[in-house]
Amino acid sequence: MLKIKNLHASIGGKEILKGVNLSINAGEIHAIMGPNGSGKSTLAAVLTGKPNYEVTEGEILFNDKNLLTMPPEERSHEGLFLSFQYPVEIPGVSNVNFMKAALNEHRKHKGLEPLSASEFLKLMREKMALVEIDSKLTNRSVNEGFSGGEKKRNEIFQMAMLEPKLSILDETDSGLDIDALRIVANGVNLLKRPDTSAIVITHYQRLLNYIVPDVIHVLYNGKIVKTAGRELALELEEKGYDWLKVEEIIDTSEMKN
Amino acid sequence: MIKSTDDNIIQPENLADYFVNLYLSNMDLICENVGEAMNLARSEAIENFNINSIYNHENEKYKHIDIQKIFSHAYEKYFIPTAFQTASDMFVCDVYDLISHKIFLQNGFCRRNSKLTILENGVIYGSLAEASIKYPELFRQYYNKIADNQNEGLVALNTAFAQDGIFVYVPQNAVLDKPLQITNILLGENDTMVQYRNLFIIEQNAQANILICDNTFSDSKFLANCVNETFVGNAAHLETVRLQNEHNHSNHFSFSYVKQEKGSACTDNTITLNGGVVCNNISTLLDGEHCENHTFGLFLVDRSQYVANYTSVNHAAPHCTSNEHFKGILDENATGIFKGKILVSPHADKTEAFQANNNIMLSDTSRMFTRPQLEIYADDVKCSHGVTTGRLDEDALFYMRSRGIENRRAQLLQLFGFACDVISKISIETLRNSVADLVEKRLHGELTQCIGCTYQCKK
Numbered sequence: 001m002l003k004i005k006n007l008h009a010s011i012g013g014k015e016i017l018k019g020v021n022l023s024i025n026a027g028e029i030h031a032i033m034g035p036n037g038s039g040k041s042t043l044a045a046v047l048t049g050k051p052n053y054e055v056t057e058g059e060i061l062f063n064d065k066n067l068l069t070m071p072p073e074e075r076s077h078e079g080l081f082l083s084f085q086y087p088v089e090i091p092g093v094s095n096v097n098f099m100k101a102a103l104n105e106h107r108k109h110k111g112l113e114p115l116s117a118s119e120f121l122k123l124m125r126e127k128m129a130l131v132e133i134d135s136k137l138t139n140r141s142v143n144e145g146f147s148g149g150e151k152k153r154n155e156i157f158q159m160a161m162l163e164p165k166l167s168i169l170d171e172t173d174s175g176l177d178i179d180a181l182r183i184v185a186n187g188v189n190l191l192k193r194p195d196t197s198a199i200v201i202t203h204y205q206r207l208l209n210y211i212v213p214d215v216i217h218v219l220y221n222g223k224i225v226k227t228a229g230r231e232l233a234l235e236l237e238e239k240g241y242d243w244l245k246v247e248e249i250i251d252t253s254e255m256k257n
Numbered sequence: 258m259i260k261s262t263d264d265n266i267i268q269p270e271n272l273a274d275y276f277v278n279l280y281l282s283n284m285d286l287i288c289e290n291v292g293e294a295m296n297l298a299r300s301e302a303i304e305n306f307n308i309n310s311i312y313n314h315e316n317e318k319y320k321h322i323d324i325q326k327i328f329s330h331a332y333e334k335y336f337i338p339t340a341f342q343t344a345s346d347m348f349v350c351d352v353y354d355l356i357s358h359k360i361f362l363q364n365g366f367c368r369r370n371s372k373l374t375i376l377e378n379g380v381i382y383g384s385l386a387e388a389s390i391k392y393p394e395l396f397r398q399y400y401n402k403i404a405d406n407q408n409e410g411l412v413a414l415n416t417a418f419a420q421d422g423i424f425v426y427v428p429q430n431a432v433l434d435k436p437l438q439i440t441n442i443l444l445g446e447n448d449t450m451v452q453y454r455n456l457f458i459i460e461q462n463a464q465a466n467i468l469i470c471d472n473t474f475s476d477s478k479f480l481a482n483c484v485n486e487t488f489v490g491n492a493a494h495l496e497t498v499r500l501q502n503e504h505n506h507s508n509h510f511s512f513s514y515v516k517q518e519k520g521s522a523c524t525d526n527t528i529t530l531n532g533g534v535v536c537n538n539i540s541t542l543l544d545g546e547h548c549e550n551h552t553f554g555l556f557l558v559d560r561s562q563y564v565a566n567y568t569s570v571n572h573a574a575p576h577c578t579s580n581e582h583f584k585g586i587l588d589e590n591a592t593g594i595f596k597g598k599i600l601v602s603p604h605a606d607k608t609e610a611f612q613a614n615n616n617i618m619l620s621d622t623s624r625m626f627t628r629p630q631l632e633i634y635a636d637d638v639k640c641s642h643g644v645t646t647g648r649l650d651e652d653a654l655f656y657m658r659s660r661g662i663e664n665r666r667a668q669l670l671q672l673f674g675f676a677c678d679v680i681s682k683i684s685i686e687t688l689r690n691s692v693a694d695l696v697e698k699r700l701h702g703e704l705t706q707c708i709g710c711t712y713q714c715k716k
Contacts, residue, residue, distance in 0.1 A: 072658035075659075076658070089653070090671065091674055158660060
């Protein structure tokens with residue numbers, strides 16, 4: 001589904017990603033962990049086409065299509081979704097109008113007619129129940145005045161509405177209490193289908209108790225330095241990242257030799 | 258048809274002389290068919306105008322515009338109304354579904370001999386000229402009492418020349434059962450200057466809702482110089498919405514003076530959808546305790562349009578609240594100006610006064626000048642002001658695009674969201690929805706100034 005080859009990316013002339021290789025198949029959940037500043041959020045930004053990030057080398061194929069030439073909206077139409085680490089507030093734009101605009105553009109892309117108002121509301125009610133979102137939030141401005149938990153639930157609600165093929169959850173657990181974490185993770189699990197995949201970016205093993213990954217990668221200094229099964233998360237929780245840094249230094253010196 | 262003969266453009270340095278002479282040579286016509294109070298005000302006004310001319314040089318208002326050039330243009334000035342078009346034939350209102358009392362002003366005149374409308378509960382509305390003859394007492398008490406003829410040359414000019422306009426009287430305890438919609442129509446084959454005057458009297462404990470629509474219905478150049486005086490009595494409620502949609506060759510100067518008595522509440526919403534040069538002045542005097550005032554505005558400008566909003570709120574009594582919010586969206590080579598003054602007089606303790614102005618600039622060549630001005634002479638007050646001028650929020654745009662919303666649509670959604678803040682303050686739902694539609698059309702570039710006109714002129 002997703003193939004990232006030797007991806008180098010920089011912002012403001014500073015190289016953040018220094019050759020990322022990653023391959024994700026349909027149905028898989030991959031977790032990306034790593035210390036602060038290792039490039040996790042940059043990877044999410046580059047995947048979704050955030051302006052100001054420059055890809056200097058490498059390629060990204062999404063279902064065999066070149067992702068890097070697509071504007072962000074087209075990536076979304078193709079089935080890519082990012083749950084933002086910091087969801088953006090849009091004053092004056094109601095959640096309902098926002099989702100209606102987004103969903104209808106997706107339908108247009110698929111050659112479908114826009115949903116009628118009643119069909120849309122029915123779908124919205126259904127998906128809101130999934131993440132236990134308060135229906136009062138529908139007519140409020142997007143994320144404006146939402147609590148941290150409500151914002152993250154709103155992200156998963158949007159994901160439920162758009163039914164992406166590949167979802168990137170960027171630190172969806174940050175700022176969530178245990179109950180909210182459970183609700184959010186539960187929503188993600190309910191949305192899981194054999195043909196959809198997810199990338200879970202997180203600092204902590206905690207989220208991975210709820211959303212169980214098939215593979216865990218450690219991103220450090222712009223590169224994936226370790227890939228292993230789900231047991232790696234526990235090891236990281238216990239030992240931290242420092243031992244990997246040492247391994248990487250050994251790796252690079254070996255490469256030079 | 259009698260009209261002035263301007264073949265040449267007036268020399269700017271002779272503007273004051275020109276208007277004084279125009280006044281003197283047409284005095285008989287100007288003073289005809291109006292009541293004594295209106296005529297009594299004229300001579301002092303023309304003297305004041307002679308001193309200040311159209312503006313006084315200390316007045317920084319017109320720093321960014323060549324106002325002398327605007328007034329020097331060879332406009333026709335009619336002192337007898339031109340033939341009145343049957344309003345219902347030519348005009349389909351932009352504001353749909355609004356059940357209202359309707360009244361039209363064409364080039365500043367009500368239809369000649371049109372009667373004043375008197376409702377069962379004593380509410381009167383209609384021609385100002387007619388009312389000034391019929392109700393001399395009310396005019397002696399209210400006419401030209403709060404308009405600033407001393408410092409504003411254009412107000413003095415209006416007082417000298419005004420022949421008609423709209424009069425609204427809502428007596429004590431009366432409620433205007435549905436909104437009054439005043440439609441100002443500028444129309445004619447010749448470039449025309451008009452000066453009309455409105456007087457609204459909302460007595461103690463009365464309630465009214467007034468909508469004023471400014472429209473142009475032919476593509477000639479227009480210059481409107483109009484003055485509104487509004488009196489809001491004890492515990493009275495007034496909501497006004499002004500919807501300005503004139504074409505790009507129109508020049509509109511309006512001066513609105515509001516005086517609020519004890520415990521009264523006023524909401525004013527000025528929406529400028531389009532216009533060549535628009536200069537709105539709104540001055541509010543809170544003259545009794547526990548008054549509440551809300552002054553809101555939204556303007557959308559592009560091309561080389563110019564929209565200025567000057568507001569002044571004078572807290573002359575304690576325990577009053579004022580809340581002011583103006584928003585602007587500027588594109589291409591447009592210019593926007595906001596200057597808001599809050600004056601808190603000594604002893605006006607427990608004043609709460611808030612002011613905000615937010616602007617979005619869509620181009621590098623648009624200009625916005627904004628200046629909050631607070632003068633506080635009382636100790637126990639709560640006042641704040643805030644200004645922001647910036648571009649669209651890039652993060653919000655990316656957020657919307659990442660959900661599949663195309664870039665242009667995301668921009669429009671954000672702009673509309675920005676405008677919503679002001680639109681949502683309109684209390685009548687049908688009116689609020691129509692205004693929202695008009696603003697959306699304007700943002701999409703689909704609004705024309707001919708929108709309500711059923712004439713098929715060359716445009």
